[in-house]
Amino acid sequence: xxxxxxxxxxxxTEKGKDVELRxxxxxxxxxxxxxxxxxxxxxEFLIYFQGxxxxxxxxxxSDRFSAERTGGxxxxxxxxxxxxxxxxxxxxxxxxxFGELFFGEGSRLTVL
Amino acid sequence: xxxxxxxxxxxxxxxxxxxxxxCVYETRDTTxxxxxxxxxxxxxxxxxIRRNSFDEQNEISGRYSWNFQKxxxxxxxxxxxxxxxxxxxYFCALSESxxxxxxxxxxxxxxxxxxx
Numbered sequence: 741x742x743x744x745x746x747x748x749x750x751x752x753t754e755k756g757k758d759v760e761l762r763x764x765x766x767x768x769x770x771x772x773x774x775x776x777x778x779x780x781x782x783x784e785f786l787i788y789f790q791g792x793x794x795x796x797x798x799x800x801x802s803d804r805f806s807a808e809r810t811g812g813x814x815x816x817x818x819x820x821x822x823x824x825x826x827x828x829x830x831x832x833x834x835x836x837x838f839g840e841l842f843f844g845e846g847s848r849l850t851v852l
Numbered sequence: 853x854x855x856x857x858x859x860x861x862x863x864x865x866x867x868x869x870x871x872x873x874x875c876v877y878e879t880r881d882t883t884x885x886x887x888x889x890x891x892x893x894x895x896x897x898x899x900x901i902r903r904n905s906f907d908e909q910n911e912i913s914g915r916y917s918w919n920f921q922k923x924x925x926x927x928x929x930x931x932x933x934x935x936x937x938x939x940x941x942y943f944c945a946l947s948e949s950x951x952x953x954x955x956x957x958x959x960x961x962x963x964x965x966x967x968x
Contacts, residue, residue: 842899
């Protein structure tokens, strides 16, 4: 499809397990963003990629979170040793230019 | 630090009524950008508008209009003659960075319910 694609759409895991979330941005979009949307909360910025590099990783909530992007395209967000407070919808967005972010449908993570 | 406040958690109106969604922001920068996004029940966020801090001209797009007032640090969004399809969560957002390196700071959203 032409939009931002995220997988899995739903993930249920046990506390302590690692999870990997994938984002396939719109072709040609150089900027890629990860956000987290928790129940009753707004959107929390996690990390931003320009090409393959992430100038600012300070939005990641803890050192259990990491993200990478390869080939200026697909990005993966990895959460190690998941905790219940990690339960949220993780949204990926890409952008051809500043401000007009195109969002995927998100990956809903539930940590039991 | 930048902050966005959407004081209205939920608004419910009857179809064809006009409705205004409030957004108040805080920033120390003189150069910044303001945005509105729509999140329909499907969950996918849809970009609506971007304004820079030097352009206070109000904008109208069909039934949508935006009122940017630097004096009150507000960027309100009005839907005229609302329709059921307008039902969604609407997010206001702010960025101080031209390059997007800091991402967007979002408000907590206003859930708009349009009743038939």
